[in-house]
Amino acid sequence: MLCNEEFSPITPSPDTRRHRITLIEALHIVLSHTYGADLNILHELVCRYDLDGFLLRQIRHSRGLRQTHFILLLSTTPSNKPVIPLLNRYCHSKNCEKSVAALIAILALRPSTAISAIALFPHRLRALDISRIITLLRRGILPIAYEPLLTSDNTNLRMLGLAIVRNFGIEIADKELQNIVVASSDEMVVREALHTLSVLGRPLGRAKIRIRLSTMEASYRRELCRHLTREGYSLAALRTIFSPAEIAHSATLLKSYKRNLEWHPTLNT
Amino acid sequence: MAPYSQYLIIAVSAIVLIAITLRTIRIARTIRLQRYIASDAPGCHHTLGSAGCSILCHGIDNIEDIQHLLSDEHCHYEVIISLDADTRPKLFDEIITRYKMIRVEAPDSSEFRHKAIRRLYRSRQRCFRRLVLLDKAEDSPYDDINAAAAVSSYDYLLPIGRGTLLRQGAVSSLAIIISECRHKPIDIVYSHADGSMLFRRDAVASLGGFSADIHRRIAHSRRQTTYIPIFENFRPLPREYIIRTITPALLLTTAAIIIGGYQAALIVLATMLATLAAIRHTLLLTDEKCSLTAIVCHILHIRLFFYPRNFFLS
Incomplete structure (x- = not known):
C-alpha cells in the first residue's frame, strides 16, 4: 500500500499506530478518487479496528497541520460517535486550513446539512476551499442545486453557486448570473459572476451590465478585457463593452493568433 | 575583553x-503547508478565476528547459521566450521545428520600452499553445523581458533568467497566492525563500517596464511576501x-x-x-x-x- 510516497505493508490486523494511520490514509485516497462511494460499507471495518476512536484521539493529541490532516481524514471515516459537535468547534478555529478541513469533514459525513454548514461557516471561503467542495460534488456526495445558492444572500453560498455553474457549464443560469452582476453590491461576487459568464461564453453587452462595468476600476476593466480576449470573444463583442483605448492591446493580441505569415517547408505540408 | x-x-x-x-x-x-495543499491544487483551475501568469524567459540555453517549463499542470499560464535568432540560429530552428511554430503578427505595444521585435511565433498544436517565441536582437535582460511582456496576455508576469527552472506546482502555488490577494491591490509578490518576484502587468507597464530598481519603486503597501519557493534550482x-x-x-x-x-x-x-x-x-x-x-x-x-x-x- 502506497501512502505519502512510502510503501507500507497492510497487515490483516492493524494493531500499531502506524498501521492504523496507513489504513485510514489508504481508505481516504481510494475514496477521494471514487465516484458515488457509500461510506456506510466501511462501517464494519471502522468498528472492527476502532479507526474512528483512534482518529479522534489523534486529533485531540496533535496540533497544527498534523491535526488538520487528521481532521480531513475524518471525512472518509464513517463513525457512530458524536463527531459533528467536535468538527463544529474546529470550524470556528482561527487556523484557516483547520476550519476548512473541519467543514469538508462535516459536508462529507452529513451531506444533508451542507447548505446550513456552509452558511454558518465563519470565514470567507477562498477559491481553493471552494474547489475542495466542488470535488465533493463531483464525487456525488453533496446533493446541492445551484439555484438557491445563486439567490442566497450569503456570500459563501453565492460563490459556491457560481463555481458550480462554471465547473458544470450550466448555461441556463445565464439570467441569474446577469442579475447578480447588475444587482449585487459585493464587488468580489460581481467579478466572479462576470468571470463565470465569460467562461460560459455568454454575451456581456446588455445595457445594465455595461453600466455596472463602467463603475468598476480601470485596472479591473483592463484585466477583464484581457481575460475576454483569451476566452475567445471577438473584437466586435469587446467593442460593445469597452472603449477603443481599452481594446487596443486586445486587438493586436487577437491579430497575433490569426494569421500565419510565413510558409515553412516542413510545417506547412 | x-x-x-x-x-x-x-x-x-x-x-x-x-x-x-x-x-x-x-x-x-x-x-509543509504547500505539500498539504499540493494534492488539491491541480483540480482547482476553474475555481481560481482567471488568475494566471506569463513566464518571461531570458537566456534559454537548451530545449529541455522549455519542456520543463511547459509541464506545469495549471492551465492559465504561458511561456514567452525571448531569443536572438542571429546569434542562436540552431536553437531557434530546433524550437520552431519541435513545437511546430508558425510566424504570426507581433503585437505593437507602447506599454513597455524595448527594442523592436523582429518576429513572433506561436505553436500550431493545441498541446503547445501556451508557448510563445519571439525573435529580437539580444540586449540587456531587462530589454528582453520587456519585449516578452509586451506580447504577454496574462495579468501577472514572472521573469526568469538563464538556467532557472520552476518547481513542480509552482504556477499553481502562484495562482493560489494571486486568488487570495484579489481583495487588495498587489503589484508584486516576493518570495523570501528564493528571491523570485511575480509582478502585476499593469504595475510594470505604469513604471515603463522592468528595470533593476523596479522592486524599490513599488509602494510597500502593494507588496505581498511569501515563503513559498518557486524556483527549482537556486538562482x-x-x-x-x-x-x-x-x-x-x-x-x-x-x-x-x-x-x-x-x-x-x-x-x-x-x-x-x-x-x-x-x-x-x-x-x-x-x-x-x-x-x-x-x-x-x-x-x-x-x-x-x-x-x-x-x-x-x-
Whole structure:
C-alpha cells in the first residue's frame, strides 16, 4: 500500500499506530478518487479496528497541520460517535486550513446539512476551499442545486453557486448570473459572476451590465478585457463593452493568433 | 575583553540567530503547508478565476528547459521566450521545428520600452499553445523581458533568467497566492525563500517596464511576501554582488574577533555553525543541493529580508 510516497505493508490486523494511520490514509485516497462511494460499507471495518476512536484521539493529541490532516481524514471515516459537535468547534478555529478541513469533514459525513454548514461557516471561503467542495460534488456526495445558492444572500453560498455553474457549464443560469452582476453590491461576487459568464461564453453587452462595468476600476476593466480576449470573444463583442483605448492591446493580441505569415517547408505540408 | 564589546557581540549574534531561525521556521511551515495543499491544487483551475501568469524567459540555453517549463499542470499560464535568432540560429530552428511554430503578427505595444521585435511565433498544436517565441536582437535582460511582456496576455508576469527552472506546482502555488490577494491591490509578490518576484502587468507597464530598481519603486503597501519557493534550482547571484556583500561582513567579523578576543571568536563561530545548520535544514526542505554556492546565496537572501532588493536576472 502506497501512502505519502512510502510503501507500507497492510497487515490483516492493524494493531500499531502506524498501521492504523496507513489504513485510514489508504481508505481516504481510494475514496477521494471514487465516484458515488457509500461510506456506510466501511462501517464494519471502522468498528472492527476502532479507526474512528483512534482518529479522534489523534486529533485531540496533535496540533497544527498534523491535526488538520487528521481532521480531513475524518471525512472518509464513517463513525457512530458524536463527531459533528467536535468538527463544529474546529470550524470556528482561527487556523484557516483547520476550519476548512473541519467543514469538508462535516459536508462529507452529513451531506444533508451542507447548505446550513456552509452558511454558518465563519470565514470567507477562498477559491481553493471552494474547489475542495466542488470535488465533493463531483464525487456525488453533496446533493446541492445551484439555484438557491445563486439567490442566497450569503456570500459563501453565492460563490459556491457560481463555481458550480462554471465547473458544470450550466448555461441556463445565464439570467441569474446577469442579475447578480447588475444587482449585487459585493464587488468580489460581481467579478466572479462576470468571470463565470465569460467562461460560459455568454454575451456581456446588455445595457445594465455595461453600466455596472463602467463603475468598476480601470485596472479591473483592463484585466477583464484581457481575460475576454483569451476566452475567445471577438473584437466586435469587446467593442460593445469597452472603449477603443481599452481594446487596443486586445486587438493586436487577437491579430497575433490569426494569421500565419510565413510558409515553412516542413510545417506547412 | 571589555564587557560592553562582549555584550555587543553576543547581542548581534543573538539577533542574527533569531532572524535566521525565524526565517527557517517560516519556510519550513510554508513548505509543509504547500505539500498539504499540493494534492488539491491541480483540480482547482476553474475555481481560481482567471488568475494566471506569463513566464518571461531570458537566456534559454537548451530545449529541455522549455519542456520543463511547459509541464506545469495549471492551465492559465504561458511561456514567452525571448531569443536572438542571429546569434542562436540552431536553437531557434530546433524550437520552431519541435513545437511546430508558425510566424504570426507581433503585437505593437507602447506599454513597455524595448527594442523592436523582429518576429513572433506561436505553436500550431493545441498541446503547445501556451508557448510563445519571439525573435529580437539580444540586449540587456531587462530589454528582453520587456519585449516578452509586451506580447504577454496574462495579468501577472514572472521573469526568469538563464538556467532557472520552476518547481513542480509552482504556477499553481502562484495562482493560489494571486486568488487570495484579489481583495487588495498587489503589484508584486516576493518570495523570501528564493528571491523570485511575480509582478502585476499593469504595475510594470505604469513604471515603463522592468528595470533593476523596479522592486524599490513599488509602494510597500502593494507588496505581498511569501515563503513559498518557486524556483527549482537556486538562482545564482552575480559575483560582484557576493563579493560586495561578503567582504564587509568578513571585515566586521575580523574586527570583532580582534577587539573581543578568543571569547568573541567562539561566539561568532558558534553563530556561524548554527546559521549553517539552519540553512542546511531549509535547503534540504526545498530539495536544493547543499553546495557552498547555495549556502552563500541563501545567506544573502536572508540579508535582503531587511530591505528591498534590486531586481536582476542571471
